[in-house]
Amino acid sequence: MSAPQDRTATANLTYDELAGLKADRELVLLIGPAHPGSGHMKIKVWMDGDIIQRVDPDIGFVHRTTEKLSENRLYIKAIPIVERVMLPDTINANLAYVIALERLLGIEPTPRAQYLRTLTSEINRITSHLYGIGLYGIFLGSSTVYMWAFADREPLIDLIEEISGARITYSYIIPGGVRWDLPAGFKERAETVLQYMEARLKDYGKIWVRNPVVMDRTEGVGVVSKSDAIRLGITGPNLRASGVDYDTRRAKPYAAYPNLDFEVPTFSEGDCYARLLQRVEEIEQSIRIIRQVLKDIPDGRIISDDIYSKMNPLQKRMYEMKHRVMFPAYMASMRPAAGRSTASVEAGRGEIFFYLVSNGDKVPFRFRWVTPSFLNLPFFTHVMVGQHLADLPAIYGSSDYFPPEADR
Amino acid sequence: MTAASRVITGITFTTDEAKGIFEVEASDGAHLLDLATRLKAAGFDHCLSVTAEDLGDRLAVLWHISSYTNRELSGMNAQIRLVVSKSDNVEVPTLTGIWESANFLERETYEMFGVVFKGHPDMRRLLLPDDFTGKWPMRKDFPLKKTPWRVQK
Numbered sequence A: 001m002s003a004p005q006d007r008t009a010t011a012n013l014t015y016d017e018l019a020g021l022k023a024d025r026e027l028v029l030l031i032g033p034a035h036p037g038s039g040h041m042k043i044k045v046w047m048d049g050d051i052i053q054r055v056d057p058d059i060g061f062v063h064r065t066t067e068k069l070s071e072n073r074l075y076i077k078a079i080p081i082v083e084r085v086m087l088p089d090t091i092n093a094n095l096a097y098v099i100a101l102e103r104l105l106g107i108e109p110t111p112r113a114q115y116l117r118t119l120t121s122e123i124n125r126i127t128s129h130l131y132g133i134g135l136y137g138i139f140l141g142s143s144t145v146y147m148w149a150f151a152d153r154e155p156l157i158d159l160i161e162e163i164s165g166a167r168i169t170y171s172y173i174i175p176g177g178v179r180w181d182l183p184a185g186f187k188e189r190a191e192t193v194l195q196y197m198e199a200r201l202k203d204y205g206k207i208w209v210r211n212p213v214v215m216d217r218t219e220g221v222g223v224v225s226k227s228d229a230i231r232l233g234i235t236g237p238n239l240r241a242s243g244v245d246y247d248t249r250r251a252k253p254y255a256a257y258p259n260l261d262f263e264v265p266t267f268s269e270g271d272c273y274a275r276l277l278q279r280v281e282e283i284e285q286s287i288r289i290i291r292q293v294l295k296d297i298p299d300g301r302i303i304s305d306d307i308y309s310k311m312n313p314l315q316k317r318m319y320e321m322k323h324r325v326m327f328p329a330y331m332a333s334m335r336p337a338a339g340r341s342t343a344s345v346e347a348g349r350g351e352i353f354f355y356l357v358s359n360g361d362k363v364p365f366r367f368r369w370v371t372p373s374f375l376n377l378p379f380f381t382h383v384m385v386g387q388h389l390a391d392l393p394a395i396y397g398s399s400d401y402f403p404p405e406a407d408r
Numbered sequence B: 001m002t003a004a005s006r007v008i009t010g011i012t013f014t015t016d017e018a019k020g021i022f023e024v025e026a027s028d029g030a031h032l033l034d035l036a037t038r039l040k041a042a043g044f045d046h047c048l049s050v051t052a053e054d055l056g057d058r059l060a061v062l063w064h065i066s067s068y069t070n071r072e073l074s075g076m077n078a079q080i081r082l083v084v085s086k087s088d089n090v091e092v093p094t095l096t097g098i099w100e101s102a103n104f105l106e107r108e109t110y111e112m113f114g115v116v117f118k119g120h121p122d123m124r125r126l127l128l129p130d131d132f133t134g135k136w137p138m139r140k141d142f143p144l145k146k147t148p149w150r151v152q153k
Helices: A014-018 A066-070 A077-084 A087-105 A111-139 A143-164 A186-210 A210-218 A226-233 A273-296 A315-323 A378-383 A389-399 A403-407 B028-040 B099-111
Strands: A026-031 A040-048 A053-056 A341-347 A352-357 A366-372 B005-006 B011-016 B020-026 B046-054 B060-066 B078-085 B090-093 B115-118
Touching: A040 A352, A040 A389, A053 A378, A053 A389, A066 A077, A066 A087, A066 A366, A077 A087, A087 A341, A087 A352, A087 B028, A111 A143, A111 A273, A111 A341, A143 A186, A143 A210, A143 A226, A186 A273, A210 A273, A210 A389, A226 A378, A226 B099, A273 A389, A341 B020, A352 B060, A352 B090, A366 B046, A378 A389, A378 B099, B011 B028, B020 B028, B028 B090, B046 B099, B060 B099, B078 B090, B099 B115
Parallel strands: B020 B078, B090 B115
Antiparallel strands: A026 A040, A040 A053, A341 A352, A352 A366, B005 B011, B011 B020, B046 B060, B060 B078
């Protein structure tokens, strides 16, 4: 092309004059589907210089047709399916589905089961936030905090393994209650883990949260105003980090949350840094909730009388001996009366919404669910616009977007 | 079924609170837009889900809405329902002009149910692969193939 321009030649041009040179600066960049951060999506980015003009997220690379699969299977078989899309946070997916199903069936879980649901849900919330913080670290180029966060999920996963027998996909919550009771000595071991977590949060503060490099890269970056967060339908911690005081646990109470005392932290800044602080504060609140649950948990059955009465004598004996629920044949043959139900649950990343329709058959007629990451897609289409390309990983990481969860 | 109801800004919802159902039915596209505008003004500021139900010869299109800021409404998952006759490309008006968060949800409903949202800014497929040619996979008449188990000899 033309000879190399003098470096000072464009220094004094106005923006309009510069626009004439725009053709030289426009660039379309394709990121993914295999990109170094998290996951399986393609992001198409249009740029002017290094300022992002437009972002088109091409998702669906890990779409698993969970809705169609569940509409062709027994009700009970949808539990493992919904769990598998949101691996750091499986209890909340399980819980949301079971609440919707219980509303169709018209059965109520026992109080002890409600507390156990809350307990496992909060343990999962912490592991989900640690997962998010860890990946945020790798997005910003810190492998230390990534290793730390993933290692610190381990004691919590061990705790939930003691209760449910599984590490990630628990299938712990079933209509009417839960499958296992607390093992002996659980409260003491849980307290040790909670104290460890609290001490570690202080360490995170030193190395990561109040790290000047992190603050420089995230403060004032990817700001979502309160009105934008509402307009775009952002959900979960990202919504609260923009100053909207909304939490499904409080707005649409479920499980044992109405009986518990907890705060809903919010931040007004709405930038990437606020979203990090939001997750740290939510971990602190989850620790507080777990302590209350372990202190207040009522005695009694972990499965409702409707389901208990359907067990055969051997299963009842097993339950009395080991406090373990074996599936009565009813679980495989249940046919909820024709009707519809909705359920909302606050998962680690935001609100999970369920809409179930039964026509009296043994499979759901309509199985609809929306996951929080899907609702957080405007982080790509709106929040990234106007930012530098170099800030794209920071915004992506701060939104805790999880492709398999969004694609379902 | 219970026949309870609740009135919000002059709009009567059929409710079944134990099941979390608050429903209002729109008679046609114009009525839908009118309802949505009034509900938005009443405080429903958030679209949670857009989906459809295959009723055989008709399709029911559903918008689930909720509120982030109005504490009285935020406990509800309200739904607006519009029943239309089923054809290859069913046309209904978009509500993205009222709830911007319906954007991706309407795109998903388009590719899964063949509901074209008129006036949507970006009516493209979203989740399905580019080379997928089947029509409307979430409808009940979509042929499901059972893959036989293959045993190596």
